[in-house]
Amino acid sequence: MSSREKMLAAIARNKPNADLYPLPVLPLPHSFVDQGVERFCQVLQGIGGEVMRVTDMDAIRQYVETHYDHTHRIVTTLPELASVAELQWPNTPPHELANVELALLRGHFGVAENGSIWVTESLLEHRAAPYICQQLALIIRKADIVPTMHEAYARIGNETYGYGTFIAGPSKTADIEQSLVLGAHGPKGMIAFILD
Amino acid sequence: MKVGLFVPCYVDQFYPKVAIATLELLEKQGLTVGVPPRQTCCGQPMANSGFEHLTGGCNSLFIENFAQYDYVVSPSGSCVLHLKEHLHDPKHEAEAGHLRERIFELTEFLTDVLKLDTVSARFPYRVGLHQSCHGQRGLHLSQMSELVAPPFSKPVQLLSQVDGLELIDLDRPDECCGFGGTFCVLEEAVSAKMGKDRVSDHLRHGAEYITGADMSCLMHLEGLLHRQKSPVKVVHIAEILNSNIQ
Amino acid sequence: MNTQTLDHPELADRFNKDEARVDWHDQTLWWVRQKRDKAAHALPEWESLREAASQIKHNVLANLDEYLLQFEANAQRNGITVHWAADAEEHNRIVHQILTENGIPKMVKSKSMLTEECHLNEYLAEHGIEVIDSDLGERIVQLAGEPPSHIVLPCIHWKKEEIGVLFHKHLGTEEGCADPQILTGAARLHLRDTFLTRRAALTGVNFAVAETGEFVVCTNEGNADMGAHLADVHIASMGVEKIIPRREHLSVFLRLLTRSATGQPITTYSSHFAKPRPGQTMHLILVDNGRSIQLGREDFRNSLKCIRCGACMNTCPVYRRSGGHSYHSAVAGPIGAILAPNLDMAKNADLPFASTLCGSCSNVCPVKIDIHQQLYKWRQVLVQEGHVTAAKTVSMQGMTTVLSRPGLFHLAGSVGRRLMKWFPSLVNNRLNPWYKQRDMPAPPSESFSEWYAKNRKPS
Numbered sequence: 001m002s003s004r005e006k007m008l009a010a011i012a013r014n015k016p017n018a019d020l021y022p023l024p025v026l027p028l029p030h031s032f033v034d035q036g037v038e039r040f041c042q043v044l045q046g047i048g049g050e051v052m053r054v055t056d057m058d059a060i061r062q063y064v065e066t067h068y069d070h071t072h073r074i075v076t077t078l079p080e081l082a083s084v085a086e087l088q089w090p091n092t093p094p095h096e097l098a099n100v101e102l103a104l105l106r107g108h109f110g111v112a113e114n115g116s117i118w119v120t121e122s123l124l125e126h127r128a129a130p131y132i133c134q135q136l137a138l139i140i141r142k143a144d145i146v147p148t149m150h151e152a153y154a155r156i157g158n159e160t161y162g163y164g165t166f167i168a169g170p171s172k173t174a175d176i177e178q179s180l181v182l183g184a185h186g187p188k189g190m191i192a193f194i195l196d
Numbered sequence: 197m198k199v200g201l202f203v204p205c206y207v208d209q210f211y212p213k214v215a216i217a218t219l220e221l222l223e224k225q226g227l228t229v230g231v232p233p234r235q236t237c238c239g240q241p242m243a244n245s246g247f248e249h250l251t252g253g254c255n256s257l258f259i260e261n262f263a264q265y266d267y268v269v270s271p272s273g274s275c276v277l278h279l280k281e282h283l284h285d286p287k288h289e290a291e292a293g294h295l296r297e298r299i300f301e302l303t304e305f306l307t308d309v310l311k312l313d314t315v316s317a318r319f320p321y322r323v324g325l326h327q328s329c330h331g332q333r334g335l336h337l338s339q340m341s342e343l344v345a346p347p348f349s350k351p352v353q354l355l356s357q358v359d360g361l362e363l364i365d366l367d368r369p370d371e372c373c374g375f376g377g378t379f380c381v382l383e384e385a386v387s388a389k390m391g392k393d394r395v396s397d398h399l400r401h402g403a404e405y406i407t408g409a410d411m412s413c414l415m416h417l418e419g420l421l422h423r424q425k426s427p428v429k430v431v432h433i434a435e436i437l438n439s440n441i442q
Numbered sequence: 443m444n445t446q447t448l449d450h451p452e453l454a455d456r457f458n459k460d461e462a463r464v465d466w467h468d469q470t471l472w473w474v475r476q477k478r479d480k481a482a483h484a485l486p487e488w489e490s491l492r493e494a495a496s497q498i499k500h501n502v503l504a505n506l507d508e509y510l511l512q513f514e515a516n517a518q519r520n521g522i523t524v525h526w527a528a529d530a531e532e533h534n535r536i537v538h539q540i541l542t543e544n545g546i547p548k549m550v551k552s553k554s555m556l557t558e559e560c561h562l563n564e565y566l567a568e569h570g571i572e573v574i575d576s577d578l579g580e581r582i583v584q585l586a587g588e589p590p591s592h593i594v595l596p597c598i599h600w601k602k603e604e605i606g607v608l609f610h611k612h613l614g615t616e617e618g619c620a621d622p623q624i625l626t627g628a629a630r631l632h633l634r635d636t637f638l639t640r641r642a643a644l645t646g647v648n649f650a651v652a653e654t655g656e657f658v659v660c661t662n663e664g665n666a667d668m669g670a671h672l673a674d675v676h677i678a679s680m681g682v683e684k685i686i687p688r689r690e691h692l693s694v695f696l697r698l699l700t701r702s703a704t705g706q707p708i709t710t711y712s713s714h715f716a717k718p719r720p721g722q723t724m725h726l727i728l729v730d731n732g733r734s735i736q737l738g739r740e741d742f743r744n745s746l747k748c749i750r751c752g753a754c755m756n757t758c759p760v761y762r763r764s765g766g767h768s769y770h771s772a773v774a775g776p777i778g779a780i781l782a783p784n785l786d787m788a789k790n791a792d793l794p795f796a797s798t799l800c801g802s803c804s805n806v807c808p809v810k811i812d813i814h815q816q817l818y819k820w821r822q823v824l825v826q827e828g829h830v831t832a833a834k835t836v837s838m839q840g841m842t843t844v845l846s847r848p849g850l851f852h853l854a855g856s857v858g859r860r861l862m863k864w865f866p867s868l869v870n871n872r873l874n875p876w877y878k879q880r881d882m883p884a885p886p887s888e889s890f891s892e893w894y895a896k897n898r899k900p901s
Contacts, residue, residue, distance in 0.1 A: 004526035007682065007730045011507040014738030018504040024497040026690055030487045043707055094672055095638050113697075114707035127719055128671035131664045131711075149693035149708075156689070158654075162520075162717035166696075168708050171664040175579035175595065177602045178470055179622035184578060185633060186664030186710075203890050205845065209855040210883045212890035219894075231894055234848040242845075244799060246821030246830060247838045253846025329800035341479065342757065342805035344488035368472070372759045376798030383796060384875035385455040389464060389763045390798075391880070419880030 027150035032113050036145045037194060044115030048182050049169035050191040053142075057081065060139065060193050064104065068135065072101030077125050078139070094128035103133035103187075107167075109144035110192065111152045116168035117192060118152060120161040127163050131171070136187040138167065141195045200230045200265035202258075202299070204272045204411070205237040211411050217438040218271040218302055224438070225310055229269075232261035240278035244377045248282060255285050255292070263291040267309065268299040271434045273331025273410045274377075276301040280335070301335055302434055303409050307350045319436045320360030324403035325351055326394065326417065327370040328410035337409060341370050351409055351433055358436060364401040371397075375416040391420045399428060406430045449792035454764035467599060468762040474595070475756040477705025478806070485697070494694050496810040499747035502685055503737060509652040509685045510728065516655025517726060520717045525727045530560035533729045537562060537644065537677055538569055540725055544675050546571075546642045550633075552659070552666035553577040554646030555593050555750060556679050556729060558772040559785075562644075573644075574636050576665040578629050585612045591766025593773055594703050594752035599765050633665070643669030647680035647726075648749070649695055653688045656716035657726065660699065660709040667713055676718065677725045682733050683746040695749060698808035702751040736784045741819045745780045747809040754803035754813055760796055769793060776803035780816040783824065791829035794820035852891060859885035 001009075032039060041051040054060055057080040064084045068074060075097070076085035085104050090096070097103075105124060107117035117138045121127060130136050146152050156164075171186030182188055199222060203215040222229045238258065239251035258279070262268045270276050279299050285292045306312045327349075331337045338349030355363055374380070374390025381387075395417055398406050406421075406428065408414050414430040421428055448456075458464055482488045502509060514524045527533035533556075541549060549566070551557065551573050563573045563584075575584045579596035583589065585608055590596030597605070606620035615628045645666040650657040657678055659666045670676040686695065700706045718724035737743050755761045755775030766774035771782040771790060776797065782790035794817045803813040824830060844850050861868055862885040870877045888896075 002526070003528040003532060003730075006528055007526055007728070007734060008507045008510065010730070010734035011510070011682070011737060014734055014743075015506055016500075016504045016740070016743065018501075021497070021500040021504040023501045023687060024494045026494065027693065028487060028490050028494055031485060047706060047710075098634070098638060111708075116708050116712070121719075126671070128668070131667045131671065149697050150690075153690045153693045158689070160716070161714070162719060163713070163715060165667070165711055165713040166708060168706075168710050168712075170710070171662070172710055173578045173626060173663050174704075175577070175582065175597055176600075176605055176622035176625055178473065178595075178598075179602070181623050181626040183630065184626060184663035184665070185576065185630060185637070185668045205851065205855075208890045209859060210886065212886050212888065212893050215890035216893060231898070233891060233895070236848055236851040237845040239845070242838050242842055244818065244821070245834070245838055246795075246823075246825035247835075247842070248822050249826070250838060250842040253842060257846055257848070329798065329802070333801035333805060340802070340805055342802060344483055344486065370802075372798050372800035372802070374759065374798060376800075379795070379798050381875040383451050383454060383760070383764075384878055385451070385458040386760050386763050386796075387798075388879035389458055389461070390759050393465075393468070393763075415883055416880065418883060419876070422881040423879060 027154070030148050030150060032147040035112050035147060037112070037142050039112040040110050040115055040145050041194070043113065044169060044192055047115055047169040048172055048180070049115060050189065051194065052191060053194050053196060055196050064102070068102050073099050074102045074104065075100050075129070076104035077123060078104060078106055089125055094126040094132065097126060097128060097132045100133040102135040102137060103129050104137045104139070105130060107138040107140045109146055109152070109155060110140050111149060111166070112145055113148045114168055116166035118156065118164065118166055120164035122161070130167060131186040133187055136167070136170070136190045137193060138190070139193045139195065197227065198230065198264065198266045199227050200232060200262045200268045202235060202262065202268050202270040202275070203231070204270065204275045206415070207271065207411050210415065211432070214271055214411050214432040214434055217432065217434040218269070221434055221438040222269060225312070230265060235261045238275040238278050239282070240275060241377055243278060243282055251282070252285070255283055256288070258283065259285050259288050259291045259295060262295055263288070266298065267305065268295060269302055269305045270299065271302045271409070271411065271432060273301045273328050273335050273337060274412055277330040277334035301331055301337065301409060303350045303354055304335060304337055307353055312354070315354055315357035315437055317437050317439045318359040319439050321404040322362045322364055322402050323355065323405045323407050323436070324364045324366060324398035324401060325355065326373060326406055326408035326413055328408050328413045329372050331409045332370055354437060355407070355433070361436070364398070364403050366397050366401060368397055373413045373416055375413045380416060388420065391416050395420050399426065403428055407433050407436055409433050450764065450768050450796040451792070453768035453770065454796070457765045457768055458763065464763050467765060470598060471756045471762045474704060478702055478753055478756065481701035481705040481707065491694055491698055492808055492810050495698055495808055496747065498686060498691050498694065499809050501687065502683070503743060503746055506682065506685065506737065509687060510682060512652040513650055513655055513685055516653070518655070520655045522655065522718065522724045522726050525725060527727050527729045527731070529731050533560050533679060533727055533731070534562050534565040536727055537679070538566060538571065540675065540677055541571055541642055544642065546675065548572045548640055549642040549644055550574050550576050550636050550640040550669045550673070551644040552646065552661060552669055553580055554644065554679055555772055556646060556681055557644065558589060559731065560729070574633070576633050576636065576669055577661070577663060578626060581629060581633065582608065589767070589772065591774060592752060592755055593750050599767070637668045637672050640669065641673055642675040642677065643673035644677045644679065645670055647678050647684050648699070649692060650680055650685050651689050651692070652685055654716065656714050658692060659713050659715065660711065662710045664711050667711055670715070671719070674721070675723050675725070676715070677727065678715070679727045679729060682728050682730055699749055699751055702753040702806070702808040732785050739784070742780060742784065742816055744811050745777065745816060747811050748777050749809055751808055753806045753808065757802045757806045759800065759802070760798065764796065769796070776813045776817065777811070780813060780820060783820050787824065787827060787829055791824045794824065852889070855889055856892070859889070
């Protein structure tokens with residue numbers, strides 16, 4: 001008998017009666033339903049992220065020009081930002097993104113209760129892009145902020161993707177005496193541009 | 197209403213004044229209280245050590261002593277919880293079931309069964325309340341800090357009516373003192389450290405007395421206080437509630 | 443591999459030799475517990491979330507084989523290779539085989555308590571494969587040659603000055619530097635180089651979704667993603683109980699997990715791996731290692747609901763004052779104490795007794811595992827199976843004899859109290875563990891029963 005068969009047989013033999021354990025009904029009643037962008041901004045700032053409310057892409061371009069070091073590499077997937085960032089990333093291994101200072105990427109939507117932004121592979125070019133850069137900027141529309149994770153998964157639904165992630169602020173660790181340090185392995189800083 | 201008083205074994209031997217205070221307090225409420233002379237122990241020391249199978253004798257004895265009462269009251273949350281969860285007797289299961297439903301820790305008996313609305317007692321001291329875990333988390337005598345639920349406390353409800361008593365705040369209102377039955381000797385180092393930390397929380401906030409609804413925790417804290425030559429004393433909540441207005 | 447011979451009381455006693463350090467350890471973890479409280483209390487629906495999570499996990503356990511098959515079919519359709527490992531040894535062999543087939547001698551690994559349970563690093567080292575742990579806390583204990591002492595905060599027992607010494611030796615930081623910012627920066631550089639040069643990455647799994655065949659890995663550091671997205675081969679190891687039925691159930695667990703663990707609203711990254719990226723191979727290993735046995739133990743199967751948040755450790759007054767290593771098991775604390783006896787009853791018979799049964803663990807648990815009740819039940823099982831000393835059995839039998847006979851009880855009590863009075867050294871001596879730091883209560887002249895017989899009519 002293979003391990004697969006052995007394990008399945010042991011589980012079938014030992015599991016409790018399924019009739020006694022139905023699944024609960026989701027979503028549950030929950031808080032924050034009436035809270036959107038303000039809550040999102042407050043929570044994201046509370047976990048080490050930055051927030052910029054902007055009216056258009058021009059404002060983002062200006063912000064990038066004045067706030068980031070252009071002697072280093074800046075990459076984006078958004079054609080509107082081509083004047084401040086590299087748009088055509090060479091079709092090379094993700095390792096070559098190791099010298100990226102700033103990655104400017106679009107997110108699908110934000111979640112107010114935890115300040116996270118949902119992104120999937122289709123928005124990333126490389127899965128490693130939001131991790132390997134020193135600074136990360138994600139752009140979402142104000143209308144695309146949902147209250148909680150329940151609405152978030154309702155919105156994702158049964159979409160197919162190879163890879164997706166919720167990103168909530170910069171990479172961080174508190175492993176040394178619970179002292180918070182931003183920039184463990186991924187970006188040291190993370191900013192969310194919210195388009196009104 | 198026939199009420200039986202269950203006096204835990206160590207209270208009987210070491211803290212008779214707690215049992216006397218409990219008895220007098222119940223009698224002050226106009227109750228006739230029976231005290232079966234052949235009572236010993238709830239069986240918890242064996243059960244919590246993994247020897248629940250040896251508690252049959254204690255269980256039968258308990259049922260024999262108390263089956264005739266409408267209510268059983270005891271000044272120990274821990275013993276009451278043990279009986280509520282584990283009192284069984286194959287020969288007298290109906291009686292065991294009745295007793296599991298009808299045994300109450302003293303403060304919950306006063307607030308929930310007697311619905312006591314005034315306490316006539318005076319205790320003009322700064323008092324810290326030690327929330328014993330089995331009373332609090334097991335019997336739900338008060339809300340626990342882990343849960344997102346409305347706060348309440350049956351012991352506080354009673355103590356707040358005591359004349360002159362000033363209840364102090366604690367940094368950790370419901371941390372375990374480390375007594376834990378045989379834990380206190382099997383895990384001596386951790387048990388003593390937990391107790392010392394509990395004591396210092398009370399001392400830091402200026403307690404003159406530490407009280408609680410479980411004498412076993414208080415015995416452990418008293419042992420530490422005494423060793424530290426602290427003037428702070430422990431007192432069972434029954435003794436406070438039974439203290440006379442001068 | 444495991445040379446532990448001391449039990450929990452002895453290891454805890456050693457930990458308590460340095461009281462200031464115990465205070466520091468206790469206060470650090472209590473601070474984490476307070477952050478958890480703040481996060482939980484910000485959600486009025488907290489208790490209904492816990493209840494929903496508990497019900498979902500019950501449903502998982504009751505349909506585990508079917509969900510595993512559903513997951514396997516969907517994961518395979520997504521291009522993930524699924525392996526089944528009956529025990530730790532088979533898991534380690536599969537990992538080794540994947541590496542060998544790809545000619546890979548060095549691997550980077552993110553946090554996986556399962557690989558700690560399986561002692562994967564030691565196994566691979568014996569087979570000439572180098573593994574670098576990339577979670578900062580795990581890297582610290584790895585450099586120190588120790589296992590983690592906490593499932594979420596692996597080096598919570600280390601002081602920054604000690605980490606400074608360790609990093610000076612291994613990573614070349616300045617001597618005497620103990621600044622967390624600088625030390626983390628040094629680890630970042632060292633591990634970045636590792637991420638960029640490893641062709642294989644192993645990650646743990648927080649949740650695997652039967653309905654979609656995807657698995658979710660949660661980290662704050664981004665180390666799982668850095669490893670996986672830069673490697674040709676991604677291996678993910680998971681205990682079979684990590685399955686959940688549907689993607690929407692992630693909403694419940696992701697809301698609870700990090701709030702319970704550290705008080706954050708969510709981890710920085712909650713990564714959903716559904717398919718390998720083009721050119722990459724992705725392997726997922728489903729591990730049993732005693733879980734199907736635990737599933738059959740009705741009293742203990744709820745322990746398999748655990749989502750490894752560590753909240754029970756942070757809240758446990760015993761864990762905080764005895765340290766993770768005193769549990770001599772991959773998973774420490776209250777949850778470890780109910781999981782470990784299933785793996786090896788004789789070796790872990792001390793753990794269910796390392797508790798006062800205060801119950802804080804059960805009430806803090808985001809999936810409502812009845813941890814303290816299981817500790818109580820394990821004690822009964824361990825006694826029945828003969829895993830306690832003969833001396834303890836004899837003393838318990840003696841106690842039972844006295845306590846079930848009222849005459850003997852009252853006689854023993856009165857004799858005992860008199861002896862205590864006349865010869866206090868009988869109980870107040872160094873052989874009595876109570877007396878080491880505590881005084882005995884002063885014996886009263888009469889017991890309550892004696893007082894009652896004199897002062898009231900017997901009922």
